[in-house]
Amino acid sequence: MPVIQVLRLRLAIILISTFAASDYVFPQKGLQDAVRPELVASGLQNPWAVAFLPAGEFLVTERPGQLRVVSASGQVGPPIAGLPQIAVGGQGGLLDVLADSDFANNRVIYFCFSEPAFGAGADRNANSTALASAMLSNDASRLENLKIIFSQKPKFVSTAHFGCRIVESRLPGAGAAVGKPDGRLFLTLGDRFSRKGDAQTLNNHHGKVIRIKKDGTVPADNPFVRQAGALPEIWSYGHRNVQGATLAPSGVLWAHEHGPQGGDEINLPKPGANYGWPVVSYGENYGGGKIGNGLGVSVGTEQPLHYWVPSIAPSGMAFLTSERYGKAWQGNLFVGSLKFGYLNRMTLSSAYSGKVQQEQKILAGAGDRIRDVRQGPDGLLYVLTDSSNGRLIRLLPDAQ
Numbered sequence: 001m002p003v004i005q006v007l008r009l010r011l012a013i014i015l016i017s018t019f020a021a022s023d024y025v026f027p028q029k030g031l032q033d034a035v036r037p038e039l040v041a042s043g044l045q046n047p048w049a050v051a052f053l054p055a056g057e058f059l060v061t062e063r064p065g066q067l068r069v070v071s072a073s074g075q076v077g078p079p080i081a082g083l084p085q086i087a088v089g090g091q092g093g094l095l096d097v098l099a100d101s102d103f104a105n106n107r108v109i110y111f112c113f114s115e116p117a118f119g120a121g122a123d124r125n126a127n128s129t130a131l132a133s134a135m136l137s138n139d140a141s142r143l144e145n146l147k148i149i150f151s152q153k154p155k156f157v158s159t160a161h162f163g164c165r166i167v168e169s170r171l172p173g174a175g176a177a178v179g180k181p182d183g184r185l186f187l188t189l190g191d192r193f194s195r196k197g198d199a200q201t202l203n204n205h206h207g208k209v210i211r212i213k214k215d216g217t218v219p220a221d222n223p224f225v226r227q228a229g230a231l232p233e234i235w236s237y238g239h240r241n242v243q244g245a246t247l248a249p250s251g252v253l254w255a256h257e258h259g260p261q262g263g264d265e266i267n268l269p270k271p272g273a274n275y276g277w278p279v280v281s282y283g284e285n286y287g288g289g290k291i292g293n294g295l296g297v298s299v300g301t302e303q304p305l306h307y308w309v310p311s312i313a314p315s316g317m318a319f320l321t322s323e324r325y326g327k328a329w330q331g332n333l334f335v336g337s338l339k340f341g342y343l344n345r346m347t348l349s350s351a352y353s354g355k356v357q358q359e360q361k362i363l364a365g366a367g368d369r370i371r372d373v374r375q376g377p378d379g380l381l382y383v384l385t386d387s388s389n390g391r392l393i394r395l396l397p398d399a400q
C-alpha cells in the first residue's frame, strides 16, 4: 500500500475514533455537502441560540432556562447565575442571545425569553416575550446590571409563538463588510398562536418586529411614533412566528417566519410595512381550510421574498460573509429546518440580495432539528441541534 494511502487510512481511523467517543455518528458525508461537520459540544438541553465571545468561547442558551459558556475546546460550563424569572414550557423559555458588538470592552449581552406576568392580580400563567441586557461578570459566572429593556404587550396565556430573535442593527457596509452598529436592536415577536388577528392591529406587540435603542428607549424615526394608538416600538407587522432574522451587510433586515400548514416565508421587513398574516398566506389552516382570502395576495400587504410549501419549520438565519467555503458560498443565506432536519443553503440572485435561486440541503439525513445557524468570528458556520442532547457543530470546509 502506498504511503499516502496508509496515511489516509490512519487519518480515517483517528476520525472514526473521535466520533465514536462523542457518541454521535454523523451521516455519511454527502458529496454535495462540501462541508465536514465537527462536533464542538454535546449534552446541551434544547439549545436555542449561540453567541460568540472573545478567545473562542461560546455563549449558549438552553430553552429550559440555562445560559452557559462553552469553552473553545467544547467544555460545557455550569449555568450562569442572575437570569430573571423565566416562563418555561411549550415553546417558551430562554431563547435568543447576542453579544454586543463592543462586548470585548463592555461585556454586554442581550437575551430574550418568555417572561411571566407579575404584580398584583397578574395571571401567573400569562407571559410574553421580553428582551434583557446584562453584563457578563469577568469570570463569566453571573450576570450583572440586568435590565429588562422591552416587554411584549399584552401578556397572554399561551406557550406558543414567542418569535424571539435579536438582531443588532448596523449602518450599510460595502461588499461583504458589515457597517458600524447604529445603537438599535431589532426583536421579532410571535402572534401567540391564538391571538393571530392581533398581528394586523398596532395597539399590541403580537406578530410584530420591533426596533428599540440598546437602553430600551424608542428611536425617534420609528415608523409609528406619531400615529395615535400605535405602539411606538413597532417596525413591521402582520408576522406569524419569526424564529430567524439577520442583517445583510447592506444593513437590510432579513427574517423568516413559520406559516401555518405550508407557507413559511422569507421577508425583508421594511419600516411600517404589513406582511399579511393572518389575512394572506401561501399556507392553509392545520387540517385544511383557507386562511383569509385564500389567495396569498392582498392589496396593502407585502409579498414574501420566498416561501416554502410544505413548511420546513425554519429556525436561525445567517448570511455567510467569509470566503472560508469558497466564492460560490460567499453571500449565500443559511436557514435551519426543524421539521426536516437539515441546514438550508440558499444561493441568491446576487450576493446578500435578490431572489432565492437554488436551495441545497446540508447535514440532511442525521435527523437533527436545526435550531440555530451563525457565522463565527473565524468565518465558519456553526449550528445548534434541538434535542435533550443538543449539539453545537462547526462546519469545516471540505478541503481542510
Ligand SMILES: [Ca+2]
Pocket (backbone or CB within 6 Å): 238, 265, 275, 276, 277, 280, 281, 302, 303, 304
Ligand atoms: Ca406574509
